[in-house]
Amino acid sequence: MMKLDGIAAFVATVDEGSISAASRRLGLAKSVVSERLAEMERVLGVTLLQRSTRRLALTGAGQAFIERARRILREVEEATAELDASSGKLAGPLRISAPVGFGVLHLGPAVARFLQENPGIEMSLELDDSFVDAATGGFDAVLRHGAVGDGRLIARRLAASRRLLVASPAYLAAHGAPTSLSDLERHRGVLYANRTGDWRFAVGSGWSVIRPGAALRVNNGLVMRDAALAGLGLALLPSFFVHEEIRQGDLVAIDIGWPAEGAELFLTYPRDHGASSKIRALGDSLRRSFGDPPYWELA
Structure with a gap:
């Protein structure tokens, strides 16, 4: 047998x-x-x-x-x-994957709270900025920000995040602040390498796509934030990466008259996994920790 x-x-x-x-x-x-x-x-x-x-x-x-x-x-x-x-009670192993930047900034206290609430769970959390396939990667669930669009997966929404166009005061003093979509063409950008280099803005009922020149391409949001802080160029980043820097004045949120494409946070898991009670409990706990609206939007 x-x-x-x-x-x-x-x-x-x-x-x-x-x-x-x-x-x-x-x-x-x-x-x-x-x-x-x-x-x-x-x-x-x-x-x-x-x-x-x-x-x-x-x-x-x-x-x-x-x-x-x-x-x-x-x-x-x-x-x-x-x-x-x-x-x-909930018990047993729970293997989760999440992006590095979001995990470093926001998952530590949230995961600690969940495990304090459920001491029988043995969690393994792996931070990875490469694409992790929740259906075949060996994880119980994968935290993602952005569209999921995969029929094999169930996606539980955790929180919303705006994407904000930001730059350092020094960069803006040297190059000026863009005030329109056309102004962005003459600026250099710090771009995320794991997706297209396009910046998408909601204009009327459609989208306007901007392709800035790249000062840096990198697959990590924290490094993008640091590059923007250093004055290398403009960066389009989720608010959960830059809310504190904007509050402190180290980065400036730039208004060009149109909002950038947002980024929702999802907890995704294979459809054939079933409605796991552990995953459901984790999602509920994370939503409570992040708040509605999430604390990075309130800031």
């Missing part, structure tokens, strides 16, 4: 890319993970992983089985969580 601990070892090995990393994730000896993998392959009568000194690779059978294995684990975790919820 196929055992659940073998499925867990298989999924962890695939997600982490090695047996050593899987053993660290599971808190087991490497030899135990290897034994569980070997036992599961014996029970199934197929080879799931091609092992070499350099890498692990899924076989055809492994490719066919991995999504079902993930689904089995999610169903077991969900069933356990529902039982815990019915008894008034």
